[in-house]
Amino acid sequence: MATDYLKRAIEASYFLPYITDITKDATQEVFVKVCNILKMKYYLKHKRSKSSKKETKPITEERRNSISEKPVKREETPETRKEKAKEIKRLLKKLQKEKSERHRKLQELDEEAKRKLDEDIELEEILKQKREEEMKKERINNTLKRREKEEKHKKEFENWKNLTEKEYKNVISQKYLHEKLEESYITQIVMPELEKKKAELAQKRLLFQPINRGEIIEHARRHDDIIKDLQARREKEALSQSIDLQYHQIAKSFHSKAQDALKEEEKRLKEEKDKEELEKKQRIEKKNQYAELVKELYRPTVDEFKRQEMKLLVEKLKLPVRKKLYGINSANTYEVSTANGSVTEKHRRKWSKNPMVPEPPQKKEIKKIDFLAEMRILRRSQGSVTRKYDLEKELMSYDLHDEDKTQKLIEKTxxxxxxxxxxxxxxxSKLAHPKSIDFADELNDMIISSIKAKLAIVNASVDLS
Incomplete structure (x- = not known):
C-alpha cells in the first residue's frame, strides 16, 4: 500500500510534466530505491513476526506419548527470569542497532538521491548555458551576415551611382554630331588640300627664284666628271674587247686534243638533241595522222535541231540593237518635247570632278572558287595516273634460283x-582520245616486260631441272 501511495503521489505531483528527461531518470531511480527500502522494511517486519512464533517440530512417537501424558508445571526461578531479561535486552539492542542501521542507510540513500539530483540540475544548467551560448553565437553570426549584405548592397549602389555619373559626364562632354562631322571634314579634306597647296606654292617658289651661280658651277663640274668616267669606261671596254679578239685569234691558230674532244662532245650532244626533236615531231605528226584517221572513221553526228537554233541566233545578231532610253528622272539623259510634238533627247551636263570630295574606297574583288570544278580536275588527274610495273628491274634484283622469289615474280607477272x-x-573504249597513242606505247612496254619476265622464269626452271 505504501509503494502504491508513493507512486500515485509522485505521478500526481504538479512539477512532473515540466521536468526534463534527466530529472525524470533521477526521480525514477529515487522511486526505485524508496520502493526497495519499503520492501526491505516489510521483509524485516515479516521475519520478526515469524521469529516470535515457536518453531513447530514434527510430532514423534515419544512426543505423542509425552503430550498424552499430563503436563508438568515448572516453576520459574530467578535465574531463568534473569536470563529472559538478558535475552530481551539483547534482542532490544539488536533491534535498536538494526533500526539505527536502517536509518543510516535511508539517510545515505537520501543523500545519494539528493547528490544525483544536484548533479542532474548542474548538468541541465550546463546544457542550458551551452544552448544559450550557441543561440548567442548564431545571433551574432546572423547580425554579421546582415551587416555584410548591407555593406555589399551599399557598395553596389555606390558603384552604380558612380557609373551612372561617369556615363552622364561622358554624354555631356561629347560633342554634337554636326561638330564631329565638321572636324572630320576639316581634318580629312580641308587640311590635306591646304598642305597640298602649300607644297605646290613652295615648289613654284623654288622654280621662280633666281639661279645661284655657285650651283651652276657645281652642276657643270659634276657633268664634266660624269663624262670623264664614261669615256674612261669606254676605253677600258674597248681594250678588253681587243684583248679578247687577240686571244680568240691565237686560240684559232692553236688546237689541242682537249679542245677537239670538247668540240666533238658538243657536236654529239647537239646531234642527239636534234634527233630527239625530230623524233618528237614525228610522234606528233603520227598522233595527228591517227587523230585525223579516227575523225574520218568516227565522224560525229550533226543535230539538226541545234543547227537550226544556231542559224536563228546568227540571224538575230545581224539585226540592229535598239538603244534603251532611261527614265524621266534619269541621271544621264532626259527627253524634251518640242512645239511640233517631236521628242528630242538631251544629255545632261557632265561636271568636273570635285577635288575636295574624297574618293570612295575601292571594293575588294571577291575571288570565286569553284570547288566542284577543282575536285573534278583532281579526280581526272588521279584517274590518269596508272600503276607502273617495272619487271626488268625486279628481274635484275631477284635470284631466280630461289623458289620463293620465283613464285613472287610469277605472282607479279x-x-x-x-x-x-x-x-x-x-x-x-578511248580510240579517239588524243592521249591514246601514249597509252598504247605504255601498254606495249608492259607486254614486252611481261614476256621477258616469263622467258626468264622458264629459263630458270629449265636450269633447275
Missing amino acids: DLVDKEISRKERILS
Missing part, C-alpha cells in the same frame, strides 16, 4: 597481265 587486259579494254 600475273598482276601485270591483269593490268594489261584492263588497259586493253580502256584503249578499245
Whole structure:
C-alpha cells in the first residue's frame, strides 16, 4: 500500500510534466530505491513476526506419548527470569542497532538521491548555458551576415551611382554630331588640300627664284666628271674587247686534243638533241595522222535541231540593237518635247570632278572558287595516273634460283597481265582520245616486260631441272 501511495503521489505531483528527461531518470531511480527500502522494511517486519512464533517440530512417537501424558508445571526461578531479561535486552539492542542501521542507510540513500539530483540540475544548467551560448553565437553570426549584405548592397549602389555619373559626364562632354562631322571634314579634306597647296606654292617658289651661280658651277663640274668616267669606261671596254679578239685569234691558230674532244662532245650532244626533236615531231605528226584517221572513221553526228537554233541566233545578231532610253528622272539623259510634238533627247551636263570630295574606297574583288570544278580536275588527274610495273628491274634484283622469289615474280607477272587486259579494254573504249597513242606505247612496254619476265622464269626452271 505504501509503494502504491508513493507512486500515485509522485505521478500526481504538479512539477512532473515540466521536468526534463534527466530529472525524470533521477526521480525514477529515487522511486526505485524508496520502493526497495519499503520492501526491505516489510521483509524485516515479516521475519520478526515469524521469529516470535515457536518453531513447530514434527510430532514423534515419544512426543505423542509425552503430550498424552499430563503436563508438568515448572516453576520459574530467578535465574531463568534473569536470563529472559538478558535475552530481551539483547534482542532490544539488536533491534535498536538494526533500526539505527536502517536509518543510516535511508539517510545515505537520501543523500545519494539528493547528490544525483544536484548533479542532474548542474548538468541541465550546463546544457542550458551551452544552448544559450550557441543561440548567442548564431545571433551574432546572423547580425554579421546582415551587416555584410548591407555593406555589399551599399557598395553596389555606390558603384552604380558612380557609373551612372561617369556615363552622364561622358554624354555631356561629347560633342554634337554636326561638330564631329565638321572636324572630320576639316581634318580629312580641308587640311590635306591646304598642305597640298602649300607644297605646290613652295615648289613654284623654288622654280621662280633666281639661279645661284655657285650651283651652276657645281652642276657643270659634276657633268664634266660624269663624262670623264664614261669615256674612261669606254676605253677600258674597248681594250678588253681587243684583248679578247687577240686571244680568240691565237686560240684559232692553236688546237689541242682537249679542245677537239670538247668540240666533238658538243657536236654529239647537239646531234642527239636534234634527233630527239625530230623524233618528237614525228610522234606528233603520227598522233595527228591517227587523230585525223579516227575523225574520218568516227565522224560525229550533226543535230539538226541545234543547227537550226544556231542559224536563228546568227540571224538575230545581224539585226540592229535598239538603244534603251532611261527614265524621266534619269541621271544621264532626259527627253524634251518640242512645239511640233517631236521628242528630242538631251544629255545632261557632265561636271568636273570635285577635288575636295574624297574618293570612295575601292571594293575588294571577291575571288570565286569553284570547288566542284577543282575536285573534278583532281579526280581526272588521279584517274590518269596508272600503276607502273617495272619487271626488268625486279628481274635484275631477284635470284631466280630461289623458289620463293620465283613464285613472287610469277605472282607479279600475273598482276601485270591483269593490268594489261584492263588497259586493253580502256584503249578499245578511248580510240579517239588524243592521249591514246601514249597509252598504247605504255601498254606495249608492259607486254614486252611481261614476256621477258616469263622467258626468264622458264629459263630458270629449265636450269633447275
